[in-house]
Amino acid sequence: MKLNNIFLPLCGLCLSVQVIAQGTTSLEEQMQKKAREVISQMTVDEKISQMMNDAPGIERLGIKPYNWWSEGLHGVGRNGRATVFPQPIGLGATFNPELVQQIGAAISTEGRAKFNVAQKINNYSIYAGLTYWSPNVNIFRDPRWGRGMETYGEDPYLSGTIGAAYVKGMQGDDPFYLRAAACGKHYAVHSGPEKDRHSFNAIPSKKDLFETYLPAFKMLVQQGRVEAIMGAYNRVYGESASGSKLLLLDVLRKDWGFKGHVVSDCGAVTDIFTGHHIAKSHAEASAIAVKNGLNLECGGSFHALKEALEQNLLTEADLDNALMPLMMTRLKLGILFPDSQCPYNNIPESVVASDAHAAIARKAAQESMVLLKNDNVLPINKEIKTMYVIGPYAADAFVLMGNYFGVSNRYSTYLQGIVDKVSEGTSINYKLGFLPTTPNINKMDWALGEARGADVCVVVLGNSGANEGEEGDAIASTALGDRDNISLPPHQMEFLRKLTKDNNNKVVTVLTGGSPIDVKEISEISDAVVMAWYPGQEGGFALGDLLFGDVNFSGRLPITFPLSVDGLPAFDDYTMKGRTYKYMSDNIMYPFGYGLTYSKVLYSDAKMLNKKYKGKEPLQLQVTLRNESNREVDEVAQVYLSAPGAGQTVPIETLVSFKRVKLQPNSSQVVDFTIQPDELKMVQEDGTSKLLKGDYTVTVSSAAPGKRSQELGVENSKVGFKI
Template sequence: VEKDLIKENEIEIALKRLMTARFKLGMFDPPGKVHYARIAFSANDTEKHNRLALKVAQESMVLLKNDNNTLPLKKNLTTIAVIGPYADNLDILLGNYHGTPSNPVTILEGIKNKVSKNTEVIYAQGIIPVENFGMMKTLEMKNLRPSENQTGFGLTGEYFDNPNLEGSPVFVRVDTIMAPYWGLESPGEGIPNDHFSVRWTGKIIAPYSGKYEIGIITDDKGRFYFNDELVVDNWDPNEINVMKTFESDMEEGKEYPIKIEYADEVEYAGIRFQWRKIEEMADNSPLIAEAVELANRSDITVVVAGISPKLEGEEMPVEMDGFEGGDRTHLKIPKPMQVLVTTLYATGKPVILVLTSGSALAVNWESEHIPAILQVWYPGQQGGNAVADVLFGDYNPAGRLPVTFYKSVEDLPPFEDYNMEGRTYRYFHGDPLYPFGHGLSYSSFKYEKVDLTAYEVSENDAINVSVTLRNTGDYDGDEVVQLYVRDVESAETQPIKSLKGFKRVFIKKGKTTTIEIPLEINDLSYYDEGKGDFVVDPGVFELQIGASSSDIRLKTHLIVREN
């Protein structure tokens, strides 16, 4: 406020919102009065929750491609090969922030659950997960020895009641956890919650000879000494929660002296001590050869590939091709995954690609060559059963892409450029790999008619957009009808089009239905920097009805009167 960066009334608005939410949650009431505190453990992890998890996973599946009706598969195939390190992997079910399900179902398990008892499901990992080579990992106590005459594993920690490592430590102990997080709490008796410091000393032992990357992430300050040399200095000035590393050659079994100094100055407190052995990707030849052998034995191969939550996320210690600190530097799947998919395709046996990710993927070669591709994201505790339901036709997919799948990161402006031009379906003029809103079905739908409750309106009006469509395919299924709007006459730069509503509707095969999508005319507004407010342009707007942002089936026009 004193620096005039924010006004006091803006802080008051934010504070009111925050405190209102906390009051509604009962955070200031006795537990006996709070409904949430009285929920029994028996109400958690129920069969009802399991059914909901399955439903959510089914509805989120996006069928990207299905040439020649490759899917759905028959359940009575003689042999199915399931290939890929993510096929029998729990991480790709759960994403980055999650609870721990009691009975998660992997994709491999889901396929085994689905097929007939006479169908043989054979599995091969195909490659070593690329996460094994690019991730910084918290040091285990077995690789550390305390200083001086202390025995055991870990580091000797000296704890000070000030942030400057001054005076004698309040206490000394051997710490075995190398990622302590105290939050707003004290690390021990006699140490304040804020404004304290710690010095750890001891030795580090490499399990293998080679080059290592070693570092610390601190909230707030940190310094690292290796072989009595300062190698990481994040003290003054310092960056909070940023990994600072160095590299060093180490010999197997040799002890190297280390010292880590840490200081907490304000609010939350914590530090992570991590490392990784720097090495090239493993030779996957034996695993790929096994996968090829299984593919040749099978009627069809289901390859589970993509990326995982261990590669993409928030402030992650990942440094490898395509990934940097949890961010992505290109949109391709990792090179070993590409090699696995292309090698299996070369067998000549039919290949289905199941893609896992929490973001867009540039699977250009795969999209050109693989006949059927199913994007499953990180599908949750019932993910394996949901994937199998879609693959074998017990569920007709209708999920839609909530993001654009570009062909290359080169199609996008620089990451540091915050201008929206060239980004998202609203401002991207290129040819995407798969457009925003895309998603196929095992059925087909004909959009027959669009009608508006009014064709000439004022900015405070509301209308309904009704769409009549017919299921012309052989399967019952959902269709997601999408309403896009384009400002035809605006003098200001406007988006190419903007999604203003959608409706997911179930239609039996051969049947016709009419759905309505409400449209508030105020939703056609844009922010006018000159007026400092949102405004609705008078004039003509084009309403586009379609199955994706690029698959527009019907159009009509709406006139907004000038006030």
Template structure:
């Protein structure tokens, strides 16, 4: 009864106090904490897995027992509002102190309505679209009982061998920060009190995108300058945006596991950035502190708590070892109290104490998930993410006439349209590309289909690569023959090839990032027919496309476009929509160039760029230094002409004209170079961009304001500094095709 009275008091206080309720809310948390036993506090720090997210099965009796005894603060991997509601009622009505539960899930690029993978979304350079996607994801997830989302992933990645590059926004810290803010705004809304707001959890804190060799779960070693200038900005932007929680990463930071890094969590995150929200470990990462040799197994949990991490995902070591650590004097009860306070505060900010069942409305499950409206938005956004890499002879857009051969293992694979991290979706409801093209063409043309090949020649390799979304296999030689037969009857060939959905994402690192063997062999056979070929490239990462770029007429990178990928691809292929995406991760010319990224430092012996090979420059003896497709690159069905850039009164202006025949969107990009500074600065850095729609024959002027905050940088102590002097201001359609204007600052 006392707890019920407190809950009623809290609700009434907030209603009457309006926006001045912070002190009342803090007092409520303090009063609640004072009533709790040590074991109950430790229970709030425990986050077990609920079961199999695909089937919705849970460890019923075990989870129920933990809830009733007050030994968990939340759970994840339970799907369905009915089961989540039952567990929430159990916590509030039978658990100690009526404390509601956090309910987590990985809603990375959609719940049941799946949007393009995050790397693809970033290629839209459209933060409004990303925020819209996140809002729809929040509506659907909360309608099914989820209140905490393990997204966005804001890791900067310069190594496309790392499978989790698919989950982030590419290689650039400025663009990554813009997108991070958009995700947080979309998921959380204004204050997280709405019943359709999710608490976001930014991950992985920090530097996970720089794992050595592109191998997941590997170690990281980097300078402080790289940390502060490239890898930390998207996290800092998320904190400034008001994100509710962060997740630690699996890697080392300065020789310490990130989960137990006092310098990173208590230091940078809490002290320097003022973050007072919740920090949760990644899956079972506390035991890894000992695995990586940073402490003993018995002290791993204590070390993690001392570093400022609040919640233990899966391992149970907070629950089972911290009492002993407290008795041994390794930790203090204040440390436990501080962590528990942050867990309770997160629940309070979600409005769970006011209404523990705000996410348990079964009517919303019927009304708000996989709706026609949400699917239409997913289709629209997907068309913005595709990147046209090559279009020789303007073969695209394709006319709906004649005989079109659609060939490839991804042409009739509806279960692979969504890409990685889409376990919550209903892929049985998704159209394949073949179905969408047939519907779009109707009787106007004829589609001739052949699967053509497997994903890999080797069955075992394909089984590992395809993961949960297997594509039935056939005999490659027979499949090749069928494809060539179909191709011989066609006027044009569309090849749907590349990676399958689970070849990128977590634990999907690849040493060879070319198109897999049997697919590339079939492409060579198709090229030999002399028929024009359009490659629809499915991928979750940049690939090495040296041969394809040389020999294929057109390449449209469609990534993995989500629930409506089939229709969205068809929209662009047949010209209903004009491609406007631009790369946010560099495509290497060869695997040996990796890591390759646009904002690199100047070498001591730079390439003279005059086309004459000099052995004693920083170059390769067998290939060019230049990537195949640079950061910011992407073609359109129309053409854009850039006028001469002018710089006056700290404002750089340039006119862009649409010199083609259709309306298109152009992404105008501004870069800077600090020519002389206290530490070496990159050859160029993205500092602003503007996405504009231009009609045929129209000219628009774009103006950027040059301010000190875009000219400064972080020193090795994380201090933002600025050096007067000469800067190069660059503007253009991508990081390689730029006009340069000199700018002097006193």
């Protein structure tokens, strides 16, 4: 029997407590006992203090101060030097959960190393902890939402798969200890408008709730075993999402079996009183939150919990119950008390912003960028005679970062990445050309003529965190971080028109941003179009790798690019009809899952391996992929299900599986897919799921099936079956 020594100072005494790691009592049970002992030693004031994000130390119990608020959306955020990976919307575009799991592991490894150093210098400040309020698995249901860049896209299955992989990487694989604690946010039914989030009441149908808004969170809980969930600002069916019996008690804990802690978004408990007017005071708002399952507040309303106790709005036992998951999280992290058995205590500083992590960031950036058009201009010959790069974002490190970013000691801009590739004999030049968000003040323009004279011009257009993002960060936004439309600033488009009008050279347009852009005209007048997102510190080198053919494109759109927002439902309408590939049959410029490569991959011979499928066992599917080119390619094969009633009572198509398949030049490969029975069930109007009787079609495709995909020549192979 193995014994672990953990020092537990109580009542001024330093007691060595032996924890049985193997035997009749599990380590989990021993730690639960320890958590209850710690809570029993606290005064009411101390208990309340530990339920707020900036928790003070309790010296007499040997508990150090701890601030629960840390960020790790795509790298350790807001806390000094760290590797900056692509923004999550770009990670969604990789369709690569294995890579995202590596990224999660890299982030938490750097975070743990930084935490170990911070503790030695008594840095207990905000962002210096190990409880990372990431990932964001809200559904990017409307392209006008400025924070959609933080998500993995519009599809619940893709978001849940990528999100669960991130959580597994972040938290590590020890049976008890956590390298870091991940947090799924914002639970739930939260995706803009930003200006209304503190007062908005979302009333989705039960079908939309359980089909669209909740599945990714469920996957984080049941597949990723996420340690924390963050409640959203808004109401859902009249209850604050951060104090909702339905969401926090009935669904999250009772139905899904969640055992971790729930934290409010910052100020969300205050919103119960001042924004939603559900409560008449901070004390009542705090009591509502605690009794309905909230454990930790980011904000200041929980100071009123003492008043709530005095008014009999809740009991001290309610505080004890709320504290239990919080103490367990800190014990799992090995930070409530010194714990020599925690396997993450000695991660060296050398992992922070390391070459190994930079290599992962570069691979992720390569796999995230999406080639939308290529009229025989890419890849560019490295021995090209003359080349021009233009646009303010081409030499701007800020457009690599996205939001909720950390800071790196190494950034590669798009200009650097391109210049790094060309021959020493190539004449290559750069000018700003135009301002990012406003028209040029000086009407004299030397850049345009020079750019039009080059053999190939790469023009970088798009958005940045200045005009899309969270309400207080997007300082150039007229809609508090959201967008009124998806068009680029008019002066950017006017520059592109002048650049391409009556011009014989080739123009490659690189688009930056975290959300869909109106690309209809851009695609018409450009020879090639690349969606680069916010690709992280290695984005420039990754773009160079792709433009010059050292790496093949493989990224796919994790969200539909519509023709216009005019064809979409109102931004504040949370019904899914007319939204995402599941319910859109028109108004599509580029479909979900779409992306070109330098190769031509054919899909054929889709077939079911089940003799006669009855819907009770996994569906075994097989398809043949053939690479018709002389280039190696990673093909993202996607499996879509069309069920009885498609487009009427159920989605037109539903993504149920996907794989990145490496294909050698001029070769074929048979690819197998296993679809679990639950993925075949369709959500009904009352929110329950049901396996329907009738005819089904399974399509293995390189993008979401539909008329627009047919027009674009998207490859697919189909097979039908009946239940």
